[in-house]
Amino acid sequence: MSSRHGDSTRSVKAVSSPAIPGQPVTPPAVLASTYYLSADETSGLDAYGRNSNATWRQVESAVAALEGATSAVVFSSGMAAISAALRGLTGPGSALVVPSDGYYQVRRFVAEHLAPAGVAVIEASSSQIYDAAAGADVVLAETPTNPALDVVDVQRLATICHSRGARLIVDNTAATPFGQCPLSLGADLVVASATKGLSGQSDLLAGYVATNQPELAAAVERQRLLAGAILGGFEAWLLLRSLGSAGLRFERQCLNAQAVAMRLARHPAVRTVRYPGLVEDPAHPVAVAQMRRFGALVSFELADAAAVQAFVEGSELLIASTSFGGIHTSVDRRARWGDPVAAGFARLSLGIEDTDDLVADIERGLTAAR
Incomplete structure (x- = not known):
């Protein structure tokens, strides 16, 4: 999407259907768990609701456009998105840095699920995260932090991470893609709770991961498929409706x-x-x-x-x-x-x-x- 457009124009364009005569301007919700199967097993057509959904794809396309990403993966909540990204990028023996001054549920998740699986968890504040990143394989940064509203220098942190082959994940929930675009600053993944500003109506839960790296998108999508933390078709449509404004x-x-x-x-x-x-x-x-x-x-x-x-x-x-x-x-x-x-x-x-x-x-x- 052209960078010359303002944020409201970007929002409207991101959720618009292709200009095909006779088709709706706003994409309809697809509510289905099963589909007619094709004889061609490699067709890539929708087959089962946990694997894929046309409304997801509309939301993912819109979110990717707003975040400046090539792809996005939507989830049933922000925590589902963050946990999938962390599970997909860490493993036994790896070192993970998480914010000590960020969302408290993230610290609970890594302490209760990743640390017992052999991931070395390091908690660091927004001021300490640059030093902590020097010994990590994966770094999760939240900026601005919640609730203190400290700001992490994403470009500086990305340089530190990439100098040693580490991955940088940035939680963009508070800033939204209208406030900052972490991928353009060097982040490998963006995670966010779309429950917040992107939905804005206080009536649904949703989350997403966005990236420009196909292998990372595939790893995160695999986590969604196996864990089943999917966004319902109607909730995806509600989010798509909200993104326009x-x-x-x-x-x-x-x-x-x-x-x-x-x-x-x-x-x-x-x-x-x-x-x-x-x-x-x-x-x-x-x-x-x-x-x-x-x-x-x-x-x-x-x-x-x-x-x-x-x-x-x-x-x-x-x-x-x-x-x-x-x-x-x-x-x-x-x-x-x-x-x-x-x-x-x-x-x-x-x-x-x-x-x-x-x-x-x-x-x-x-x-x-x-």
Whole structure:
């Protein structure tokens, strides 16, 4: 897809059907578990729903176009995608680096399933990951990190990994392909939860892996086939429907995040704010170099858990929920999930509300939290 197009144009073009007269502009959902078989066993036609699905292929084509990849593989969730990528690239005796300051379920997965299988697991923060990569076969980086919003220098990390033949996987969930394209910075694989910003409706679970290396795509697809972590045909269609507006939604979410982060940084009730788009944020220099937009997440700290609760209750627009990337602005107090953060640390996921309305509502919530 032409790089001269903007994000909303890219989104619309990615989900459009070929211009064939008499055919629907938007691809229909294919809901089938079994198909009529061809006498030619090498035909490559669909045969069974766990192996392939026409709607998957539409979604995979769209995701690959947005990520700047030659291929993508969709899964039933972001964790299904990440776990398939890690299983496909590691084995007994290999060394794997995972983020110590990233999504906590990833650490649980590798500790409970890969380490007992003989994979040496190394946990490293976003600042330590460059040194840790020097002794690894596979490195998983999350950038921006969840929930602290530190930014990893993907190009620097890719150079370190490739200098010793290691593979680099980048979790692009928070940034989305509208914020950054890790493959263009040297990553071997991109993994993401499409449940978040790409879906944006808070009504489905999905994930994907994208790459420009056919052998890696084949290894990941094999994991999906054997584990059966497939995306249902209807869910694939829902995701395809959502992708058409993803660029437009993300643009508004990032605009809202920047405005809210600036307001939070000036408010006396707020102890700290993290957002890569703030000039004073420690992650800003790296973010400016590799990101086109800074994302929909803002993290900040209030006095304590009670202050976060008062903040939510004092608002008219904010909802208390976990996950992120939806059209509604949500607040998640991360200590409740076991993240190593202060009791008053909260992660905002900015929605698509009008910016002025949202900033005024945040102000009301902060007044209640004081």
